[in-house]
Amino acid sequence: MPIAGHKTAVKLGGTPVAFTNEPMSEVTGPGIAARTVYRIVTAIRQVLDPNTAVVVEVDADGAGAGGYAVSAAGSYSLNTLFGKVTFATPLAVGALVRISASYIPTLTVAEAHQLALNAKRALLDRSKFGTDHMLRLAGLKEASINLSVWDVLTADQDPGAGTLTFAALLDGGTAVLVEVDWDGDGANPYFRGWFLLESEGQESANDSQVVGTVTGQSTLIPHTGRSDGASVAFDH
Amino acid sequence: MPIAGTSTKVYVTATNVAAVSSDEIAGIRQGSYAPKRNMLDVSAFKDADAFMRRIAGLKDFSIPLSGDYEAGDAPQSLLRSSWDSGATAYVTLLWNGTAGVRLPVLIESFEISSSRDGKVEFTASCQCNGPVVTV
Numbered sequence: 572m573p574i575a576g577h578k579t580a581v582k583l584g585g586t587p588v589a590f591t592n593e594p595m596s597e598v599t600g601p602g603i604a605a606r607t608v609y610r611i612v613t614a615i616r617q618v619l620d621p622n623t624a625v626v627v628e629v630d631a632d633g634a635g636a637g638g639y640a641v642s643a644a645g646s647y648s649l650n651t652l653f654g655k656v657t658f659a660t661p662l663a664v665g666a667l668v669r670i671s672a673s674y675i676p677t678l679t680v681a682e683a684h685q686l687a688l689n690a691k692r693a694l695l696d697r698s699k700f701g702t703d704h705m706l707r708l709a710g711l712k713e714a715s716i717n718l719s720v721w722d723v724l725t726a727d728q729d730p731g732a733g734t735l736t737f738a739a740l741l742d743g744g745t746a747v748l749v750e751v752d753w754d755g756d757g758a759n760p761y762f763r764g765w766f767l768l769e770s771e772g773q774e775s776a777n778d779s780q781v782v783g784t785v786t787g788q789s790t791l792i793p794h795t796g797r798s799d800g801a802s803v804a805f806d807h
Numbered sequence: 808m809p810i811a812g813t814s815t816k817v818y819v820t821a822t823n824v825a826a827v828s829s830d831e832i833a834g835i836r837q838g839s840y841a842p843k844r845n846m847l848d849v850s851a852f853k854d855a856d857a858f859m860r861r862i863a864g865l866k867d868f869s870i871p872l873s874g875d876y877e878a879g880d881a882p883q884s885l886l887r888s889s890w891d892s893g894a895t896a897y898v899t900l901l902w903n904g905t906a907g908v909r910l911p912v913l914i915e916s917f918e919i920s921s922s923r924d925g926k927v928e929f930t931a932s933c934q935c936n937g938p939v940v941t942v
Binding site for chain 1: 833834865866867875876877878879884887888890891892893894913914915916917918919920921922923924925926927934935936937938939
């Protein structure tokens, strides 16, 4: 179903909030092995702060005789953009999973009116003797973003106690989480990613609004205490 | 015989199999297929007539697709997931709705754009990753 652009919601990541023992539910679907992928139940807690260590615990018999035990960091992979844990070995039937970490609340960019996201992949030539057509290998992934707002770039995007401005993000070279909800319905599928702001522009004309434009390039943020990290992802 | 563009169907599958109706990509409004061949210059000093001489090298093609972004459409989602995983996808283009080509591709880019006074739209750039199958 086509989507009217005015429904799109663009959000930035705010100040992390700690939480403990958040339940996770199993994710099922085509190509997903049973009892391997689990997702944080509470939607607003699904974006995890990469600068806070994560503790994943499993109750193997599901609130039976045993209790929760901490899972070794190497026994699962972590998707911090969508609050998912993927275990290398399927869990026992009835196992319960919970997680302690910090989540990143998302803050609406109130005056956003135009957005373009470009997810790209380097394609590497692997053509060889004996075949007469190109063969390629998928290489590095990256994304770029271009956002326009009816506002000054020093406007505070955090209505709470914190302060978050595009100008400070560019000046400080600080990576920021960007979330796009294309149909604005508050439910998946979203796009989320970590971006470094590359350039900004501010324009004004006596017959128009003051316009701010921001461009950014994706980057990978390593997760504290782990070898994996987060860059960009569609929740498809 | 001219063909109305409205007859065209575009599908995507995860494997090299005949597409079915559920594989048709929703929201697509424009697609093209541009096969080409690398041209290798074999002109030589000995060629006295000043004309280029070439031999045909590797075959290649690109497929730009564009249309309305549809969040819940499984084939559009397959394009995004194929970009994410780097897996080969198979795009089937049926110009008149019944005959055309099936093309193994890697998704080079997937762009989504939104503007307050327009629609959410997407473009995908797909590049050759194997031989063309005539269907």
